[in-house]
Amino acid sequence: MDWRSLILLALFAWAWEARAAAPDPVTSVMWDYYHQRLLNGEAFVFDDKVRLEVPPFAEDARQVPIQIDASAYRGKVKRILAWAELNPIPRILDFAPGEHLEPSLAIRIRVEQATPIRAAVLTDDGVWHIGSARVEAAGGGCTAPSVVRAEAGWEERLGQVLGKRFERGEDSRLRLQVSHPMDNGLVGGIPEFYIEQAELRDADGQVLGRIELFPAVSENPTLTLDLRGDQQTELWLRDNNGNEFQAAF
Amino acid sequence: MRWILFLLALGTGFAHALDYHLQPRQIADGVWLLEGSTDNFAAENGGNIVNIGFIETADGVVVIDTGPSRRYGEALRQSIEQTTGKPVLRVLLTHHHPDHVLGNQAFAGVPIAALPETTRLLAEQGDAMAENMYRLVGDWMRGTEVVLPTEEVQEGTLEIGGTRLQLLALRGHTGADLAILDERTGVLFAGDILFYQRALTTPNSPGLDVWLADLDRLEAMPWKQIVPGHGPVTTDAAPFVQMRDYLGWLDGLLRQGAEQGAEMNELIRAPIPERFAQVNLSRYELIRSVSHLYPRYERNAMGRVDRQD
Numbered sequence: 001m002d003w004r005s006l007i008l009l010a011l012f013a014w015a016w017e018a019r020a021a022a023p024d025p026v027t028s029v030m031w032d033y034y035h036q037r038l039l040n041g042e043a044f045v046f047d048d049k050v051r052l053e054v055p056p057f058a059e060d061a062r063q064v065p066i067q068i069d070a071s072a073y074r075g076k077v078k079r080i081l082a083w084a085e086l087n088p089i090p091r092i093l094d095f096a097p098g099e100h101l102e103p104s105l106a107i108r109i110r111v112e113q114a115t116p117i118r119a120a121v122l123t124d125d126g127v128w129h130i131g132s133a134r135v136e137a138a139g140g141g142c143t144a145p146s147v148v149r150a151e152a153g154w155e156e157r158l159g160q161v162l163g164k165r166f167e168r169g170e171d172s173r174l175r176l177q178v179s180h181p182m183d184n185g186l187v188g189g190i191p192e193f194y195i196e197q198a199e200l201r202d203a204d205g206q207v208l209g210r211i212e213l214f215p216a217v218s219e220n221p222t223l224t225l226d227l228r229g230d231q232q233t234e235l236w237l238r239d240n241n242g243n244e245f246q247a248a249f
Numbered sequence: 250m251r252w253i254l255f256l257l258a259l260g261t262g263f264a265h266a267l268d269y270h271l272q273p274r275q276i277a278d279g280v281w282l283l284e285g286s287t288d289n290f291a292a293e294n295g296g297n298i299v300n301i302g303f304i305e306t307a308d309g310v311v312v313i314d315t316g317p318s319r320r321y322g323e324a325l326r327q328s329i330e331q332t333t334g335k336p337v338l339r340v341l342l343t344h345h346h347p348d349h350v351l352g353n354q355a356f357a358g359v360p361i362a363a364l365p366e367t368t369r370l371l372a373e374q375g376d377a378m379a380e381n382m383y384r385l386v387g388d389w390m391r392g393t394e395v396v397l398p399t400e401e402v403q404e405g406t407l408e409i410g411g412t413r414l415q416l417l418a419l420r421g422h423t424g425a426d427l428a429i430l431d432e433r434t435g436v437l438f439a440g441d442i443l444f445y446q447r448a449l450t451t452p453n454s455p456g457l458d459v460w461l462a463d464l465d466r467l468e469a470m471p472w473k474q475i476v477p478g479h480g481p482v483t484t485d486a487a488p489f490v491q492m493r494d495y496l497g498w499l500d501g502l503l504r505q506g507a508e509q510g511a512e513m514n515e516l517i518r519a520p521i522p523e524r525f526a527q528v529n530l531s532r533y534e535l536i537r538s539v540s541h542l543y544p545r546y547e548r549n550a551m552g553r554v555d556r557q558d
């Protein structure tokens with residue numbers, strides 16, 4: 001093969017790869033920014049095998065349910081990041097599922113306006129698989145007055161956890177809701193006050209999964225995790241004021 | 250200059266197009282209906298998705314709800330006067346939702362009556378609802394402002410101009426829902442306690458169980474003809490049958506979802522039974538209702554698991 005053929009082949013391969021790379025399914029002008037800022041510009045692919053479910057529109061911009069399912073990469077997922085690209089506080093969570101947790105999760109968030117949402121799933125080969133969705137919204141979810149703080153006695157309920165374990169075949173789904181205002185610092189001069197760390201542990205204190213939370217997460221946060229097996233678990237939470245809360249499932 | 254003329258022509262053409270073309274239809278002796286579409290609020294319909302009625306008495310006219318905008322209210326008042334040649338004596342509001350009350354401005358000088366809780370809810374939520382209507386239907390809303398009721402009504406009999414109306418105070422749709430039966434003709438204005446062939450809406454509902462109980466009280470009234478808040482008029486009980494079926498399905502979906510650990514995103518994609526194929530906007534309203542109602546079902550299905558020490 002002479003050098004001209006090699007160049008042609010290289011050009012062909014390059015063109016092929018460029019064509020094969022899927023375009024941004026939500027065509028967001030903010031993608032490059034978040035790719036650099038949150039993923040350090042690392043290798044990525046837009047990937048519909050990372051399922052990111054959101055409602056088509058936000059009926060309540062303060063409580064928008066999002067659901068991430070990366071079970072297509074079960075056993076290979078190191079981290080899952082989620083963010084809302086046009087939010088004043090874009091970051092939602094940073095989830096490191098251990099081997100006993102499915103790489104899936106559901107949570108509710110605040111959106112300030114219609115926005116693309118992303119779930120970036122880092123697999124053990126170093127590639128980020130990007131799930132994308134878009135939610136329409138009239139807006140104002142991040143700057144709406146606190147519902148929790150308007151309720152009498154909310155301080156006494158701080159850190160209370162409602163929860164339940166649901167048997168799903170061999171596995172268990174864990175759902176919980178924590179009483180917490182999750183103040184994001186954008187409302188009424190109230191400084192940031194939010195749960196920033198969550199760990200799910202087994203009965204021996206071994207960590208099954210870690211989640212870092214950000215104040216895009218709604219008030220009284222709800223969280224759903226899928227556990228492989230049926231072992232007893234403990235949930236440990238800490239907010240940015242150092243309050244710790246624990247619950248057992 | 251030509252440009253300006255062209256733009257003027259466009260402008261007047263558009264202003265001219267914003268006409269609700271209200272055509273009152275007589276549905277019983279002295280009872281008229283203005284039937285809206287079963288669609289969602291949109292610039293194409295100016296928010297005219299609602300059923301508005303009026304009843305002619307010996308002395309004048311009783312109006313039931315005033316429509317989605319000032320423009321609608323003005324057209325309504327004009328068509329009432331053209332149809333009956335009588336003045337409007339009283340406005341009765343079935344509940345505080347914007348499509349039913351934002352025509353109030355056109356009835357300045359006429360007593361506007363509602364349940365006390367309706368007035369409270371309208372004072373609390375009216376401006377935000379009106380703002381949302383501007384966003385959804387645009388120019389049709391120009392000049393529309395919230396006008397609060399000036400009189401209270403309670404459950405019981407109300408006599409106006411020799412016409413006896415039976416009023417029922419219900420709660421299932423908004424917490425304060427007035428149903429009105431014209432005794433003489435048996436026409437029942439059900440307000441939004443009845444939606445027919447159009448999916449029901451739940452943003453202020455105190456609970457589907459409350460709503461289901463309301464249906465029993467309402468159906469027991471001596472009605473001959475039913476005007477639902479949204480959807481076609483009937484002389485049979487079909488709207489009651491459909492409402493019970495639909496509310497029961499929605500309640501069961503949310504209850505079973507909560508018991509089985511379903512996520513909101515799973516429920517909004519749940520299959521809608523084939524028998525509701527005629528019910529307009531059922532998917533859209535399911536998405537909304539899951540947001541309004543599911544948190545209560547979730548909390549009921551969960552228990553305290555935090556370490557309390």
Ligand SMILES: [Zn+2]
Pocket residue numbers: 344346422441450478
């Ligand atoms: Zn209504």
